[in-house]
Amino acid sequence: MRPVLFPTTLAALFDIVEHQPDARLMAGGTDLLVRLRQGPADRRPLICLERMARLNGITTENNTVIIGAATPLSAIIADPLVQRHCPLLARAAATVGGPAIRNMATLGGNICTASPAGDTLPPLYLLDARLDLAAAHATRQVPIAAFITGPGRTDLRSGELLTAIRIPMAERFGLQHFEKVGRRNALAIAVASLAALIRLTPGGRVAEARLAWGSVGPCVVRCSEAEARLTGRRLTSETLRAAGAAARAAVTPIDDIRATTAYRRDLVANLPLRLGAAT
Amino acid sequence: MDPLQIGQSRPRGDAAAKVAGREPYAADAYPDNRLWARAVRPGVPSGRIVGLACDAALAVPGVVKVLRAGDVPGSNRQGIVHKDMPVLADDRVRCCADAVALVLAESPAAAAAGAAAVAVEIEPLPGVYDLDAALAEAAHLVHADRPGNLLARATIRKGDGADPLARCDVVVEGTFTTPVQAHAFLETESGVARLQPDGTLWMQVSTQSPFRDRFEIGHALSIPYDRIHIEAPCLGGGFGGKDGATVQCLLGLAALHADGRPVKMVWDREESFVAGYKRHACRLHYRLGARRDGTLQALHARIWYDTGAYAHLGAEVMELGMEHAAGPYRIPHALIEGWCVHTHNPTAGAMRAFGVCQVSFAFESMMDLLAQRLGMDPLALRTANALVRGDTNCAGIHLETSTGIKACLAQVARHPLWREREIWRRQAPPFKRRGVGLAAVFNAAGYGGGVRDAAIAKIEMDPTGHFIVHNAVSDMGQGNSSAFMQMAGHLLGQTADRLRIRQPDTRTAYPSGSSSAGRTTYTFGRALTFACETLKSRLLNRAGLMLFLQDDDDLVLEPDRVRHIPTDRSVTLAQLGAMMSAEERVCLGQFVAPTCKPVPDTATGFFIGFPHVIFSYSAHLARVEIDTLSGVVQVTNYLAVTDGGHVINPAMFHQQIQGGVAQGIGYALYEDFITHHGRVRTEDFTTYIIPGALDLPEIVSVACVEETEATGPFGMKGIGEVAMNGPLPAIANGVADAGMGRICRAPLTPERVLDNGVRAPATAQLQK
The missing domain is CATH 3.90.1170.50 (Aldehyde oxidase/xanthine dehydrogenase, a/b hammerhead)
Structure with missing residues (x-):
């Protein structure tokens, strides 16, 4: 049998980590349990985070929305603070799996799994999310882009835990867009996704554009070249096409069973065009 | 509670047990x-x-x-x-x-x-993993005793075969490929x-x-x-x-x-995916010729089925596909050639619509290509060529049973989803294109020539006066046992609570064939009607005996009793049950499905399973919306008009049609069981994509009952398979109608749609 542990405080958790260094952390388990099924011989203990009150919940502090790492996505989607200050994140979170999965899957889990197809990641990049990391005797904070280092790889150190995600309340972006293209409308892994935050001048020109693509490289691709093509211009199909072309050159998608590299590049170039219809 | 009646929508007999988790499945036995x-x-x-x-x-x-x-x-x-x-x-x-x-x-x-x-x-x-490799000269043989890697090679030739194509005013041509599909049942x-x-x-x-x-x-x-x-x-x-x-x-x-x-x-899901039988992948090459006025003249179809490593029912699947290769149309001349090819891929076998959904994609795409070539309305072209009773179908079978495709097409023509299509199409939002596609399809019922398609039904009254239907054809969820209860209740005048079903047991039921081929409810149901009639007459007879009546006149079987109408005296079924011996309380009925005699000499190379005499027909309409930025196809509305003869239970009829359409939409847009050099790449539901609730539109099912099927119980015929045949061609035709080009390779993935609409020329070409 595999030991399954349910600490309720950070102290208790770090005590377990110290004594059972091979134990693994489990938040919602929606990813980990699938992988464990594929390796039934693995009997390493699991440390479940679901009873850690400190990791669950959404608060604000100093113009920052703070989301506990083990907060389920369904709670994030429904949360008024998130809806008000970072609706883009709620929109992306709503595309993860299906309702049952969103009730279990957590934001911290989506980050630590570090899948190139993680649906919440492009918005977190655009929102300049910072991560609170805690170890037994130290804490640190890193920007998400520095934390995720590759497919399934993060800067999480041994004995360290992601406790919270901090999202600064940025100036309001009039245009917030998230689109995921998968092989079906729910329970789908992203073939490609686009997150966009765009602020327009009263004259209808782009004051600031933030664009990030998911599932088209080892990590989320935030393309400053594409953003630059939009800045100062109107969101016409020509400028959006130019931004798409820049992004097409910047991404490095893989060929896999879901889609080819060529198709993913087409999506990267095409998806920004939708921003023109949204204004 | 009223006695069960044929033609009423009733909840399935197994609904409560299944919802409560009480119905025992084989996987539940410990x-x-x-x-x-x-x-x-x-x-x-x-x-x-x-x-x-x-x-x-x-x-x-x-x-x-x-x-x-x-x-x-x-x-x-x-x-x-x-x-x-x-x-x-x-x-x-x-x-x-x-x-x-x-x-x-x-x-x-x-x-x-x-x-x-x-x-x-x-x-x-060495191995052969695709049709070309398997058919190449001096190819490695999967089985040493099957030269050319051919499990079967067959031909249907009607009229002058393909020769008249040379004299046709118009000839359209296309090459199509279809994927391997997994059954993806819940219970492995x-x-x-x-x-x-x-x-x-x-x-x-x-x-x-x-x-x-x-x-x-x-x-x-x-x-x-x-x-x-x-x-x-x-x-x-x-x-x-x-x-x-x-x-x-x-x-x-x-x-x-x-x-x-x-x-x-x-078997766990992964083992089921590797070791379970699959639907055959196919390559189909079609040439269809017509007169300038749209009258179909000749067809040449060449069809290759990748049957994988072992025979299973590969040859029979191919043969059924060939028998349907020209669609539900009147074509005087046809040459249909089939190759059933061994490879080292996982074994292909039986799956709903048994070889027919592959050819349906080809012939219904061809009909749209022809309509486009002739500048004709696709519905009018289909209607003009649709088979009617008395016609000879493409396999040379003279149709003497109910043939309702024309009536199905007429219902589509009257439906708002068809009539208001232009307005709807013009209202496409930005970056979307809309199209409406049709498909006219059919599917044979029964095993076909050379195979005994028969059933022996058993009905029993227990000593307390309750009835047990001894089902002998498995209920895989399609609801045949509920239909049997409804038939027995109707004939015996009993309420649902007085009837039970016993699922197949080779010791207590009698050989009745498999649950397959659109023959389950049809063949066993007909046998059951005979068993019920016998039991009813026996119960009236024994009641007459107990009531000291001179004959059985004016006795009626009612819930829980037999009543003598003139005197209002009655005998309860419990009294009858106690009086009758065990063997008296059991009645059998038997039925052999009609066969084709004489068999036309159109087919060569067929082993068993040719020809069929009963077909269900269906006309389908799909409204599709294509996203021009991603190529994603969403089916927004779906209409299936089905000729299944008289309907036993409308609710279950529509459920089965909806299920078939859903599985067909999966086949059209999502499902693709991929192997590479004989190894499975889509190992589970992470990569083998079936549609979910959000991918399916409301599926409108209409029963088209212009004529009932005289040979079937209460005039019904099987509809379990025909619905599977429509979605792929209807959706492909809808995508083409939306201006995204003709796609000849299924499933219609977003990638293929985008490539086809933007980059690549269509595979199908027009001649002349």
Whole structure:
């Protein structure tokens, strides 16, 4: 049998980590349990985070929305603070799996799994999310882009835990867009996704554009070249096409069973065009 | 509560039990003292077994035995028609599913560990993994005794064959490919078996063919069929994938070596995907010729089915496809050629719409190509050429049974989804294009020529005056047992609470064939009507006896009693049950489905299964919306008008049509069972994509009852398969109608749609 542990405080958790260094952390388990099924011989203990009150919940502090790492996505989607200050994140979170999965899957889990197809990641990049990391005797904070280092790889150190995600309340972006293209409308892994935050001048020109693509490289691709093509211009199909072309050159998608590299590049170039219809 | 009535929408008889989780499935059986069996499948698609060491496996705690080919008594070959598939491979492995050993263990975990510890050494051999490689000159042979890697090669020639194409005003041409589809049932292949003290092999198994399984198991394991006892509880889905032995021979083998202990086997999803039978991938090349006015003149169809490593029902699947290759149309001249080709891919076999949904894609795409070429309305073109009773279909069969395709098309023509299509199409939002596609399809019912399609139904009244229908054709979820209850209740004038169903048991029911081929409710149901009529007349007779009446006039069978109308005297069924002997309380009825006589001489190379005489027909309409940025196709509305004769239970009729359409939408847009060099790449539902609730539109089902089917019970005919045939061509035609080009390769993935609409020229070309 595999030991399954349910600490309720950070102290208790770090005590377990110290004594059972091979134990693994489990938040919602929606990813980990699938992988464990594929390796039934693995009997390493699991440390479940679901009873850690400190990791669950959404608060604000100093113009920052703070989301506990083990907060389920369904709670994030429904949360008024998130809806008000970072609706883009709620929109992306709503595309993860299906309702049952969103009730279990957590934001911290989506980050630590570090899948190139993680649906919440492009918005977190655009929102300049910072991560609170805690170890037994130290804490640190890193920007998400520095934390995720590759497919399934993060800067999480041994004995360290992601406790919270901090999202600064940025100036309001009039245009917030998230689109995921998968092989079906729910329970789908992203073939490609686009997150966009765009602020327009009263004259209808782009004051600031933030664009990030998911599932088209080892990590989320935030393309400053594409953003630059939009800045100062109107969101016409020509400028959006130019931004798409820049992004097409910047991404490095893989060929896999879901889609080819060529198709993913087409999506990267095409998806920004939708921003023109949204204004 | 009123007596059950034919034609009423009623909840399924099994609904409450299934919703509450009480309905017992084979996978739910956990007999005491059980062992677990697990097959060792090395996963090498082509090779020679040079070593098999079981010592390490036997050393795994909990492992009881490891069986190998030498432990199989009998032929060690299974198969429905052609016995060519080893229970345990002895020398060669021909596909990644081949089992080389069977581990018996005290727990699933021990069985898995034991299976992993069996050391198999296989010398790889060359392999053929696609049609071209298999058909190449001097190709490596999958079976040494099947030259050219052909399991079957057949031809249908009607009129002057393909020759008249040269004289047609217009000829359109296209090449189409269809994917492998998995049945993806909820309940994977599973069962339990035990060798009884009297030497009988007992098995409770998820099967569509309990009676025929006895022969397949008996042949493989050398057990007389009458010493094999099969029970077939409700299946958690079948769709053809449980027609023929899956776990049966392995379980039987395990039971023979289990010292009387019960043995359980449940394939996990991954094993089901590797080892379960699949729908055939096809390549189809079509040339269709017509007069300038749209009258169809001639067809030349060449169809290749990739049947994988073993025969299963491959030849029969191809033959049924060929019989439908020209669609539900009147075409005077046709040459239809079929090749059923072995490869080292996983074995293809029976699946809902058995070879027909592949050809439906081709002929219904061709009809739209022709309409486009002629500048004709696609619905008018179909209607003008639609078969009517008295016509001769493309296989040369003179149609003497109900033939409702014209009436189905007329219903589509009247429907708002068709009539208001232009307005709808023009209202496409930004970056979307809209199209409306049609498909006219048909599907034969019954086994076809040369195979006895018959049933023996049994109805029993128990001593308390309640009725038991002894179903002999498995209920895989399609609801045939509910239909049988409704038929029995209707004929016997009984309420639902007075009727029970007993699921197939080869000891207490009688051979009635498999649950397949759109013949389940039709053939068994007709036999049941005879059994019920006999029992009814017997009950009236015995009541007359008890009431001292001079004859049986004016006696009526009512819920719980027989009443004499003039005197209002009655006898309760409990009284009758107590009076009658056990043998009196049981009635049998038998029925043999109609056959075609004389058989036309159009077909050559067919073994069994040709021709058919009863067909259900359907006209489908799909409204599709295509995203021009991603190529994603969303079916926004769907209409299926179906000629299934008289409808027994409208609610269940529509559910079955909706299920078939949903599975067909999966086939059209999502499902693609991918292998690479004979190894499965879509190992589970992460990569094998089936549609979910958000991908399906509201599916409007309309029963088109212009004429009932005189040979069927209450005028019905089977509709389990026909709905599967429409979605792929209707959606492909809708995509073309939306201006995204003609796609000839299914499924219509976003990538293919985007490529086709933007980059690549269409595969299908127009001639002349």
